[in-house]
Amino acid sequence: MSVNMKGKNFVSINDLSFEEFYQILRTTERLKDEDEMGIRHHILKGKTLAMIFQKPSTRTRVSFETGIYQLGGVALYLGPNDLQLKRGETISDTARVLVRYVDGIMARLFDHDDCVQLATHSTKTVINGLTDLLHPCQVMTDLFTIYEKKNTLKGLKVAFMGDGSNNMANSWIFGAAKAGVHLTIGTPEGYLPDKDIVAMAQYDFSHSGGSLKVTHDPIEAVKGVDVIYTDVWASMGQEDEREKRIKLMMPYQVNSDLVKHADENYLFMHCLPAHREEEVTAEVCDSDHSVIFDEAENRLHTQKAIMALMM
Secondary structure (H helix, E strand, C coil): CCCCCCCCCECCHHHCCHHHHHHHHHHHHHHHHHHHCCCCCCCCCCCEEEEEECCCCHHHHHHHHHHHHHCCCEEEEECCCCCCECCCECHHHHHHHHCCCCCEEEEECCCHHHHHHHHHHCCCEEEEEECCCCCHHHHHHHHHHHHHHHCCCCCCEEEEECCCCCHHHHHHHHHHHHHCCEEEEECCCCCCCCHHHHHHHHHHHHHHCCEEEEECCHHHHHCCCCEEEECCCCCCCCHHHHHHHHHHHHHHCECHHHHCCCCCCCEEEECCCCCECCCECHHHHCCCCECHHHHHHHHHHHHHHHHHHHC
16 A cells, blocks of 8 residues: 655654555665666656765765765755754754755754754654664665565564664664564663663554564574674764773674574674674675675665655
8 A cells, every 4th residue: 555655754663654664665676676777767856855964974975865866856965064053053943944945854963852853843854864862764774675685574583783772773673663573682781772662662563563582692692583683882972982892792793603593594784884803703794694785785775765755
């Protein structure tokens, strides 16, 4: 069933209905298939996307900028020194000004509440390109990539290894709940998922048939899973904790010994950039099980689908 998503914001996967969630996946598949056949639809011709970057990113900038160009629109990069955010002008005033000029806003921010405020005060679509709490575009991409490789999502087993409290783990909880995935988070004590995120996901888990488990045993986490996922152990802004985190999380490193406990046809995934020999070894990164570069490419197609449907 097709649903009208025009003008909707994309701040969290949890905000999507099940129908909207699957419509994004179907549209991603269609756009990617057509792109491979050389077919492009300029459905955003003449439209402008403002891209707010408090945090730098290779994949986010290039994929959004290329994506809207392929849809017929243009992107406007706004770095930390291009706006008055946090330097006197309120988030609400910034949103009200930008919507007079542009047709959509993509924001890659530190504080998640800033993204919520942008969406609240904007009359145009706001897309969360990442906050310290959530990274919804990445997890929509991850789920599309898994569907592309496995031809299904419902009932698959996914292990997320490392920091169970970071924005990727939070978004994976929301994504697994929508998709009916059985998600296990393997993490040290002190890095448990956000209780509010878990509580918000319960409705979707109960309706999709998915589940969430948290364990401190890395072998238990990956036993028989279809997908092993990891992320950097110290995200942007956490550099001063890096040495402490490496020591605590080394047992959760994705290496040749750990992956032996997964299904023989497991996929290895990472949102990148990867710190090789920390959260994952180069051997696993470059193995036949790794789909990290297909996953990176799919950021383009997934975000095109989100922009096409909502802008």
